[in-house]
Amino acid sequence: MGPIRSMLSKSDVTEQQWRVLRVVEEEGPIEPTRIADQACLLLPSLTRILQKLEEKQLIVRERDKVDRRKQVVQIAPAGAELIAANLAASVELMNGVRDRMGPDRYEALLDLLNELDGIDDSSR
Amino acid sequence: MGPIRSMLSKSDVTEQQWRVLRVVEEEGPIEPTRIADQACLLLPSLTRILQKLEEKQLIVRERDKVDRRKQVVQIAPAGAELIAANLAASVELMNGVRDRMGPDRYEALLDLLNELDGIDDSSR
DNA sequence: CCGCTTTGCTAAACATGTTAATTAAATTAC
């Protein structure tokens, strides 16, 4: 089990749940379509993950008052605590990967992946 | 749906099934642990994929005669035909991605991903 | 020769990715 996954399993969240929580905590209140975009997830996958996070009482969902097609998602106190408890360690693990690879090469990898992503999109 | 996935769905195989078929066709007769290694798949995932390919009669599996823990996997005639029917088109699609990105950048991306993979392995 | 360890593969269970379809709500066009 990877180091981040192992750390998160102690707080009973998966990597994808963590990524979604991070987006909600940093940019909330936020709508699901925007979370999906930010977290690079398809909506059906996100819906299921949000349902799990709601069940675990880490987020709160409510209907938008102006446009009732939409939802507003916010972090719950328990979710904020979980992030506070794990953020430093997860940043450190990511920094460890970046340092072992070398910051320049790490950035180059991210750039190339984004470029590939752009190629995928434009060929559809 | 991505171009390769779309093409393959006409032959009723998924991308992962295709990748496994390719390994079996190129390196068969071959054992599952080696397929898993070559195709970057975990064994339980591979076992299920092989079961599907066997069900579709695209491969044949039999017990190794010397070491009965092991299996030998071979391409079946229908599997060879499916590969023959799709190989040129899939290579062309991959070449299209490489050309749009530029061969140097494409190779750089593969190198950096392999390097990252090495970092993952050594930190466990 | 026997008990223990290792290896190869499978099964179960859960999470997530994906596609297609559906429902409800808003917008647009006439």
Place this chain on the structure above:
DNA sequence: GTAATTTAATTAACATGTTTAGCAAAGCGG
């Protein structure tokens, strides 16, 4: 004002990734 279209989210179904556990077979050490 109404019908058609678009948008936001969900559901269903299937495939696959992952972890854990289990079983059978082979290898190793004493």
